[in-house]
Amino acid sequence: ASVYADAGWYVRAFQVASVLEVLHAAFRLTKSPVSAALMQWVGRTHVLMAVTHAIPELQSTPAAGVLFMAWALTEVIRYPTYALSLSCPRWLNWLRYTIFIPLYPIGALSEMKLMYDGIPTMRANQMYSITLPNALNFGFDYTTFVTMLLVAYPFLFYSLYAYMFIQRKKKLALIQTRKED
Amino acid sequence: KAPGTMKLKILSRSGRELVSGGLEVKDGATTDDLKAAFAAKKPKYPPSRQRFTLPVPEGADKKVRGVALDAGKSLSKDYGLQTGSKVCFKDLGPQVPYAVVFLAEYAGPLACYLPFYFLRKEIYGDTMGLSGADAPMLLVQTLAMLFHSGHYLKRILETLFVHHFSHATMPIANLFKNCTYYWCFAAIMSYFINHPQYTPVGHSQMVAGFAISALMQLGNLHSHVYQSSLRADGSKTYKEPKGGLFRYVTCANYTCEIYNWVGFNIATQSVWGWVFALCGSAQMVAWANAKHRRLKKLFPGFSRAFKILPPFY
Numbered sequence: 420a421s422v423y424a425d426a427g428w429y430v431r432a433f434q435v436a437s438v439l440e441v442l443h444a445a446f447r448l449t450k451s452p453v454s455a456a457l458m459q460w461v462g463r464t465h466v467l468m469a470v471t472h473a474i475p476e477l478q479s480t481p482a483a484g485v486l487f488m489a490w491a492l493t494e495v496i497r498y499p500t501y502a503l504s505l506s507c508p509r510w511l512n513w514l515r516y517t518i519f520i521p522l523y524p525i526g527a528l529s530e531m532k533l534m535y536d537g538i539p540t541m542r543a544n545q546m547y548s549i550t551l552p553n554a555l556n557f558g559f560d561y562t563t564f565v566t567m568l569l570v571a572y573p574f575l576f577y578s579l580y581a582y583m584f585i586q587r588k589k590k591l592a593l594i595q596t597r598k599e600d
Numbered sequence: 601k602a603p604g605t606m607k608l609k610i611l612s613r614s615g616r617e618l619v620s621g622g623l624e625v626k627d628g629a630t631t632d633d634l635k636a637a638f639a640a641k642k643p644k645y646p647p648s649r650q651r652f653t654l655p656v657p658e659g660a661d662k663k664v665r666g667v668a669l670d671a672g673k674s675l676s677k678d679y680g681l682q683t684g685s686k687v688c689f690k691d692l693g694p695q696v697p698y699a700v701v702f703l704a705e706y707a708g709p710l711a712c713y714l715p716f717y718f719l720r721k722e723i724y725g726d727t728m729g730l731s732g733a734d735a736p737m738l739l740v741q742t743l744a745m746l747f748h749s750g751h752y753l754k755r756i757l758e759t760l761f762v763h764h765f766s767h768a769t770m771p772i773a774n775l776f777k778n779c780t781y782y783w784c785f786a787a788i789m790s791y792f793i794n795h796p797q798y799t800p801v802g803h804s805q806m807v808a809g810f811a812i813s814a815l816m817q818l819g820n821l822h823s824h825v826y827q828s829s830l831r832a833d834g835s836k837t838y839k840e841p842k843g844g845l846f847r848y849v850t851c852a853n854y855t856c857e858i859y860n861w862v863g864f865n866i867a868t869q870s871v872w873g874w875v876f877a878l879c880g881s882a883q884m885v886a887w888a889n890a891k892h893r894r895l896k897k898l899f900p901g902f903s904r905a906f907k908i909l910p911p912f913y
Contacts, residue, residue, distance in 0.1 A: 551792075551795060551797035551798075551799075552797040552798070552799050553799065554799055554869070555869065555870065555871050556792045556793065556795070556798055556799055556868075556869060556870035556871065557792065557870065557871035557872070558792065558795075
């Protein structure tokens with residue numbers, strides 16, 4: 420049995436449901452920028468649904484297990500801070516804005532590993548691809564797309580990671596000044 | 601302090617004094633003189649990188665911007681500044697001339713589009729191993745190449761000989777952003793249009809599409825020449841565009857540009873061509889809204905039948 424076999428259904432259900440975080444940002448119920456929320460959700464859902472769920476051989480790999488662990492650890496801290504909101508204890512807030520520092524790169528690397536390992540299967544089955552000729556003169560080679568995505572991933576990761584550090588500086592300073600009041 | 605001069609307090613947005621003791625300028629100095637004086641004290645900030653505003657009133661919302669000191673205006677007469685007055689400085693970051701950005705972003709599409717047409721056999725056949733790469737080009741593919749290239753050649757010539765830009769420079773990040781946008785779209789559109797397995801539309805549709813495109817490109821050129829004429833006196837201020845199509849549309853130049861690409865895509869029919877037209881249109885609609893707002897503020901009573909896209913908007 421693998422982590423994916425045991426927890427896969429729940430992770431898929433809740434990951435897809437977490438599109439709500441993007442909608443909450445879009446309707447200004449939360450203050451997060453929509454672009455950051457969207458990039459995060461699309462990235463994770465793509466790796467989970469389009470790649471890992473679609474390619475069974477990937478599901479029992481260490482990368483899949485590590486990814487689930489990284490996501491789980493992050494969320495198990497993040498959601499309680501939302502629930503507790505202003506009553507959130509200082510140590511929990513600190514944890515939320517610090518634990519991403521190792522977990523984010525671990526998660527990103529696991530995502531990249533899964534995509535990379537999936538490429539041979541994607542290519543063999545021409546997954547999600549549209550071929551020419553057609554009336555709309557549109558072609559889409561998913562394998563090429565994933566390859567280019569892997570090249571872009573470090574840059575996309577960097578921008579989200581940098582944003583998290585900026586948030587960390589803001590939020591941890593805020594708690595400090597509130598404590599001093 | 602010397603007679604006939606005033607000492608201004610130069611502050612950052614957070615209130616920090618940037619020039620200790622203040623910056624001395626002549627009483628009759630303009631914004632440009634202020635920028636020159638500041639650049640002399642701080643060579644890291646050439647005038648194109650400087651923006652000065654009057655301080656924001658106490659307790660105002662963080663998003664409120666101070667009144668900007670515009671080029672050519674007198675500091676004392678137009679903004680009431682005197683010794684001890686405060687001005688806020690903002691660093692606009694490294695700048696690059698508008699013309700440089702335009703020339704780079706328009707020359708790129710020529711380099712990105714043409715190889716797929718002229719080196720079709722080498723790219724699709726030899727490199728990618730597709731069949732039919734040495735078949736003769738279809739008429740629509742040749743015309744598409746001519747229209748696409750002609751369009752960007754026109755833009756380059758307009759940049760060199762027609763446009764009078766409001767601002768001399770823009771932030772350097774725009775150079776990379778804009779070039780990526782134009783160059784990538786040119787390449788991807790060209791890849792599919794010149795592909796050996798490209799499916800052309802019917803002859804009448806092709807002719808209609810290119811006819812619209814040609815007409816609109818002429819309209820766009822006409823609009824640009826008219827807009828240029830508003831600044832024939834060398835000024836950089838905004839004049840109300842009233843002639844030609846501008847009588848009915850605030851941004852007639854954008855109208856023609858959008859419909860030019862609509863025509864091109866009717867003739868060539870590719871998803872990426874339409875995506876390019878949509879992205880450009882979305883950006884132009886945002887610009888048209890801003891332009892319309894600005895003209896309404898500058899010329900009270902300004903109104904037009906359409907902002908950018910007759911007969912819709």
